[in-house]
């Protein structure tokens with residue numbers, strides 16, 4: 210009987226990999242974010258990426274970051290990956306779940322994360338660390354007992370030929 214493989218991916222690599230793959234569906238030209246929600250016993254419960262709400266066409270709504278008219282920017286329309294992943298879950302409670310996300314959650318998603326019962330956030334990047342949105346998220350996570358820590362990147366690179 211042969212030995213088992215030793216180069217299989219870890220749970221963390223698996224879930225962050227799924228989050229990043231999900232982010233590849235995003236139509237946002239500047240920032241693609243992906244999210245994967247996992248139960249305490251490592252079952253994937255939901256996934257999401259940043260995009261427009263159902264019925265709002267990717268081709269007719271704006272993707273600009275700036276504009277004199279806020280209605281001509283993406284910010285008032287996009288659903289963040291974390292909120293999409295929470296809303297995509299129809300199986301019941303997310304109590305005690307873990308959330309893997311490629312970018313640290315904003316304050317609005319932090320509220321949804323806390324209220325849905327998610328207890329742990331693992332993030333890959335934090336490029337908006339110095340903004341009030343991220344500072345507010347951290348303050349709320351600390352108060353609500355949601356732990357958050359950066360994903361510990363490995364040397365692994367995965368190329369999937371599709």
Ligand SMILES: Nc1nc(=O)n([C@H]2C[C@H](O)[C@@H](COP(=O)(O)O)O2)cc1CO
Nearest residue numbers: 239240242259287289290312313314315
């Ligand atoms: N945690 C996050 N999850 C997300 O899904 N987003 C989305 C909203 C926008 O579509 C995009 C950010 O665009 P930009 O400001 O980097 O061009 O990423 C943004 C953040 C940052 O807080």
Ligand SMILES: [Zn+2]
Nearest residue numbers: 289314315318
């Ligand atoms: Zn958000």
